[in-house]
Amino acid sequence: MSAMKKITQMAFALHSWLGLISGIFLLLLGLSGSALVFMKEIDQQLNADRLQVHPAGPALPLDKLYRQIAGRHPNLAGIAWLNPDAPADRAWEFRLYQNDGKLSTYDLGMISINPYTGEIIREGRLRDFNPSLMHWILQFHWSFQLGIPGLLLATIFGMTMLLSMLTGLIIYRKYVWRVLLFRVPIKGKNWRTRTSSLHRVIGIWTLLFNVIIFFTGFWMNMFSMDPGYWKKQLTPAAANTLSTHSMDSLLAEAKGAMPGLMIRNIYLPTQPGKDFRISGMLHGELPLFHNGNSVSVDPISGKRSSLQRFEDLGFWAKLESTFMPLHTGSFGNTGVKVFYVILGLLPGLMSITGALLFFRRRFS
Missing domain, CATH: 3.10.450 (Nuclear Transport Factor 2; Chain: A,)
Incomplete structure (x- = not known):
């Protein structure tokens, strides 16, 4: 047996097991990630009546809202104003960085405020469906709503997907240019060959996109692999120490x-x-x-x-x-975002077709 054939067989075995083990998680990541491409638009649509405000003179001072939030949440690691570029008729959105000292929770919260009256429109933790379904999906995408271990798990699956793509490239290396030149149609005599053909063509066409998506996700989540970060999460946030200067x-x-x-x-x-x-x-x-x-x-x-x-x-x-x-996909227009939604769903489809092929070979 040649060395290249042996490498291909090893790559095939690793590719199969990686896809099987991480398949359901990749499907969930793809579904949630595709939804989040239009997170702002969907959230605004679902909560249009609540998040639209009526300008009544100048907005309240930022410092007043800062101290209002800090008073309601006396143990915050920090606050982020997410939409300082929002139009005048939109509520202001703030993310709350919290820490309850437990690894089982990924402590993000949110609060939406009418900037003209100071009225709290919605408020809560991202691990709850209320105040916002889309913000719940956001935290699910980063941590599967499993706290810090879930954050690490999402990071690990980013690595497994990168390994899966590398092994897939080794397996289908002879087909790359033929697929890209549309010389490999999706066809076959039975469901197995058609599924195999679909898996190969989709994998090659989405390779670069998936490398970008999963590498950037892995890199941004890489802090979850730092033992120091885990240790820090075991210490609850101290009482707020607010600025003596106004915001x-x-x-x-x-x-x-x-x-x-x-x-x-x-x-x-x-x-x-x-x-x-x-x-x-x-x-x-x-x-x-x-x-x-x-x-x-x-x-x-x-x-x-x-x-x-x-x-x-x-x-x-x-x-x-x-x-x-x-x-x-936040850098692009609607067309770019639709492109992201479609391609974001394909890793899940790949995991399904890969699992079908695996079980067919295993038990046939």
């Missing part, structure tokens, strides 16, 4: 340090040692780099502590700033 003054300081920044996210500190931070993109930059610029302000002194421009980043840092947009 509005810190925001003005940050904006002044980088005029023209289109702000996409604002981090509001609630613990010592954490800075106020804004991030976004500058005019002329591609949406793929939407968080490549940032300004941090010390909440104690009220002065700028750091400034980062995308153009000054090194190659890897620039590349890394694209991982979230590439993973979610």
Whole structure:
């Protein structure tokens, strides 16, 4: 037996077992990920009446809402304002970073506020269907709603998918160019050969997309493999230590340090040692780099502590700033997002066809 044939057989065995073990999880990741491509649109549609507000003069000071949230949740690791670029008739959305000291929970929460009245529109933990189905799906996608172990599990399945694609490339290496040139039709004399043909063609056509999706997901979740992170999660968040400066003054300081920044996210500190931070993109930059610029302000002194421009980043840092947009499809228009939805469902289809082929060979 030649060395290449032996490698192919080993790759086939590994490919089969990887797909079988992780198949159901990949199907769940694909379904949830495809739904999340249109997360904002679906969430707005499902909650249109609740999240639409009626402007009545200027919005309340950000600092007032910051202290309102902190008063309702006295032990926060931090707060993120998710939609500072929202239109005037939309509620403001805030993510709550929490820590109850238990590994079994992935402690994210949310709160939506009418910025003109301070009314709480919805509030709760992302592990609950209420306040938001789409935010529940978001946390499910990252951790299967299994807490920190689930986060690690999702990371591991990202690695298994990458290995599965590598072994699949070894197995079907002779078909790559023929498939890409449409010289391998999906056909066969029976369901087994048709399923095998479908599995091969879909796998080759979606290879690059899947590498991008699963590598970026693995990389962004890689912190779950750090023992120090697990240890940190066993310590509940301390009582809030709020800034002595108003959030509005810190925001003005940050904006002044980088005029023209289109702000996409604002981090509001609630613990010592954490800075106020804004991030976004500058005019002329591609949406793929939407968080490549940032300004941090010390909440104690009220002065700028750091400034980062995308153009000054090194190659890897620039590349890394694209991982979230590439993973979610948020950089594109509706057509790009539909493309992401369709291709995002295919790994699940691949796992089904792979399982059918495995059991057919195993028990026939």
